[in-house]
Amino acid sequence: MTIKTQQRLLLAVIGIIFCMMFGLVVQSNRITEKHQARGLLLNEIIKQVFDFSIAASDYSMYHHDRALEQMELRITTLARPLEQLEFGHADSQAVLESMQQELERARHIFKQLKESHNTFKAKYGVDITEKTDVFAHQAIENFSSKLSISAVTLVTNAQYLLKTSTESQMKELRFYDRQVMTGIVVSFALLSLAVFIFSRRFVTSIEALKDGAARIACGDLTSRIGLSGGDELTDLTRSLNEMSDRLQESREALEDEIEERKRTEESLLESEQQLREWEAAVQRLNSKLENQVIKLQEANKEMESFTYSVSHDLRAPLRHVTGFVEMLNRRDTSGLDEKSRHYLTVISEAATKMSSLIDDLLSFSRMGRSEMMKSHFDLKQLTWDVIGEMTKGLPPERGIEWRIGDLPEVTGDRAMLRLVLVNLISNAVKYSNKAETALIEVDALPEENGSTTVYVRDNGTGFDMKYVDKLFGLFQRLHSTEEYEGTGVGLANVRRIIGRHGGRTWAEGELHKGATFYFTLPLIKET
Amino acid sequence: MVVELKKILLVEDNPNDAELTMEAMHEKNLANEVIWLKDGQEALDFLYCEGAYQGRDRINPALVLLDIKMPRVDGLQVLKKIKSDPNLRTIPVVILTSSREESDLLQGYEDGVNAFVVKPVVFGDFIHSVSSLGAFWAVLNEAPAIRI
Numbered sequence: 001m002t003i004k005t006q007q008r009l010l011l012a013v014i015g016i017i018f019c020m021m022f023g024l025v026v027q028s029n030r031i032t033e034k035h036q037a038r039g040l041l042l043n044e045i046i047k048q049v050f051d052f053s054i055a056a057s058d059y060s061m062y063h064h065d066r067a068l069e070q071m072e073l074r075i076t077t078l079a080r081p082l083e084q085l086e087f088g089h090a091d092s093q094a095v096l097e098s099m100q101q102e103l104e105r106a107r108h109i110f111k112q113l114k115e116s117h118n119t120f121k122a123k124y125g126v127d128i129t130e131k132t133d134v135f136a137h138q139a140i141e142n143f144s145s146k147l148s149i150s151a152v153t154l155v156t157n158a159q160y161l162l163k164t165s166t167e168s169q170m171k172e173l174r175f176y177d178r179q180v181m182t183g184i185v186v187s188f189a190l191l192s193l194a195v196f197i198f199s200r201r202f203v204t205s206i207e208a209l210k211d212g213a214a215r216i217a218c219g220d221l222t223s224r225i226g227l228s229g230g231d232e233l234t235d236l237t238r239s240l241n242e243m244s245d246r247l248q249e250s251r252e253a254l255e256d257e258i259e260e261r262k263r264t265e266e267s268l269l270e271s272e273q274q275l276r277e278w279e280a281a282v283q284r285l286n287s288k289l290e291n292q293v294i295k296l297q298e299a300n301k302e303m304e305s306f307t308y309s310v311s312h313d314l315r316a317p318l319r320h321v322t323g324f325v326e327m328l329n330r331r332d333t334s335g336l337d338e339k340s341r342h343y344l345t346v347i348s349e350a351a352t353k354m355s356s357l358i359d360d361l362l363s364f365s366r367m368g369r370s371e372m373m374k375s376h377f378d379l380k381q382l383t384w385d386v387i388g389e390m391t392k393g394l395p396p397e398r399g400i401e402w403r404i405g406d407l408p409e410v411t412g413d414r415a416m417l418r419l420v421l422v423n424l425i426s427n428a429v430k431y432s433n434k435a436e437t438a439l440i441e442v443d444a445l446p447e448e449n450g451s452t453t454v455y456v457r458d459n460g461t462g463f464d465m466k467y468v469d470k471l472f473g474l475f476q477r478l479h480s481t482e483e484y485e486g487t488g489v490g491l492a493n494v495r496r497i498i499g500r501h502g503g504r505t506w507a508e509g510e511l512h513k514g515a516t517f518y519f520t521l522p523l524i525k526e527t
Numbered sequence: 528m529v530v531e532l533k534k535i536l537l538v539e540d541n542p543n544d545a546e547l548t549m550e551a552m553h554e555k556n557l558a559n560e561v562i563w564l565k566d567g568q569e570a571l572d573f574l575y576c577e578g579a580y581q582g583r584d585r586i587n588p589a590l591v592l593l594d595i596k597m598p599r600v601d602g603l604q605v606l607k608k609i610k611s612d613p614n615l616r617t618i619p620v621v622i623l624t625s626s627r628e629e630s631d632l633l634q635g636y637e638d639g640v641n642a643f644v645v646k647p648v649v650f651g652d653f654i655h656s657v658s659s660l661g662a663f664w665a666v667l668n669e670a671p672a673i674r675i
């Protein structure tokens with residue numbers, strides 16, 4: 001049971017004991033009171049009887065009325081206490097009854113005495129002495145002495161009763177005292193026992209709790225307090241144990257988490273390490289790339305200046321060849337035979353061809369080397385310019401329908417882009433010369449990703465898509481010079497120029513249906 | 528006052544080109560008037576009447592046809608010299624070169640060249656260009672006849 005219950009129980013028991021003791025005390029008090037009352041009464045009786053005796057002896061000596069009155073008074077007053085007295089004990093009650101009877105007798109005798117006295121007094125009118133009426137006197141004396149005896153009896157009885165009363169009171173009181181004593185002792189014993197039990201319980205429990213708590217405080221979360229008994233201390237123990245459990249759990253959880261975190265940290269460090277390695281690798285790659293880019297750029301430059309100087313230096317001997325062949329031609333060639341003249345012709349034409357190739361190569365190279373002079377201009381207007389110039393040199397039979405769309409304003413090198421348009425449009429014109437009416441469109445697709453796409457479309461001879469990769473190659477041609485003149489540098493130039501502007505070039509075509517050539521230009525907004 | 532025939536100074540290192548040029552001049556009957564010098568140094572010696580040309584009458588040519596790529600002293604250096612010398616400045620100088628190098632063109636005009644002509648490869652055009660030049664500068668054009 002719980003301590004509280006025990007406590008309550010103890011209190012209840014003690015309460016009961018005290019109630020009992022209280023009862024006993026009350027009871028003993030009552031006994032004392034009773035005895036005291038009885039004592040008083042008995043003493044009263046004794047006193048009255050004593051006074052009566054005095055009065056009686058006074059009367060017997062002097063036969064005063066006053067004495068007689070006193071005697072009467074005393075006898076009367078005796079009645080009351082005698083009536084009030086009562087005894088539990090049978091013997092005492094018998095004595096009391098005899099006393100009452102005695103009193104009754106005494107009263108009776110007194111009445112007789114009083115009668116005699118009054119008769120005497122009435123008769124004689126003087127105090128009774130033996131001289132006056134011996135007989136009467138004798139009677140009175142008789143009565144007086146009987147009364148005296150009654151008195152004595154009463155007193156003796158009263159004393160006897162007093163004694164026994166006191167004795168029984170003593171006995172009873174002793175009994176109650178003993179009870180009270182026992183009660184005190186018992187409750188003391190109980191209390192001691194309880195205190196002993198409690199304190200022992202407390203001491204051991206607190207000892208156990210203290211040790212347990214100390215262990216927990218020291219960090220040993222695995223120990224548990226073993227305390228049994230169904231009371232609050234056990235609950236406390238249980239709570240402490242649970243606390244210890246929780247602490248243990250949370251510590252384990254924390255340890256796990258720390259472990260986890262450590263692992264995460266480690267893997268993070270590893271990843272960091274990895275990242276740094278990659279960064280370093282990327283940097284190395286980057287610098288390699290940069291180096292390669294520089295090398296490539298240098299190689300390009302070298303290539304270009306090589307190309308240029310080669311073309312440049314080739315022109316002089318070429319000029320000499322054509323020149324001297326021509327001069328030879330102008331001389332009198334009648335001496336030469338047909339074959340010789342034919343040879344001369346071939347040499348001449350070859351030289352001419354060579355020179356135009358070199359010129360194209362030179363201009364192509366120049367396109368790659370020269371500074372770009374960017375400006376913002378209207379592509380549509382440029383297109384019309386180019387068309388105007390182109391059509392000037394055309395024979396009037398060439399019927400061409402021009403469809404020019406909404407071309408945007410662009411930023412770029414005007415001269416270079418002019419060349420692009422010249423190449424594309426002249427190609428369109430050239431390769432549609434077999435059509436009755438050539439239809440040439442120049443238009444732009446909607447802006448996408450910040451650049452515009454322009455196309456030149458014709459309905460001429462077209463090309464087979466399987467050769468599409470060759471189109472933009474330098475000196476690459478899909479037709480012989482007899483079919484269509486040209487060196488195959490136009491589209492290469494277009495690609496080079498558009499490339500320098502940051503755009504792309506491509507083409508679509510279908511044999512005998514036509515071809516479309518596209519290029520993109522990044523639209524740089526007004527600077 | 529002796530009026531000298533107008534001379535054309537041809538400064539050209541390549542003999543073939545020189546021959547072609549002569550042929551072209553011949554068409555316009557200017558061949559006799561062409562003096563051929565092989566490089567820039569000779570040209571300067573001639574103009575200043577020094578070196579091999581000491582004792583020459585100090586008469587400026589009516590036209591200088593200047594090639595650019597030459598040994599010793601190249602065409603642009605000769606041009607600079609001519610155009611910075613008050614005595615020679617007035618001589619018309621035409622650069623006659625193998626190819627149209629943008630930087631050469633700009634430099635030439637900055638230094639005051641009178642014309643910049645690229646030698647055509649096609650002979651017919653070559654004849655036409657050169658002889659036109661000669662006809663214009665040496666015949667049509669009025670130039671001061673300075674006696675140095």
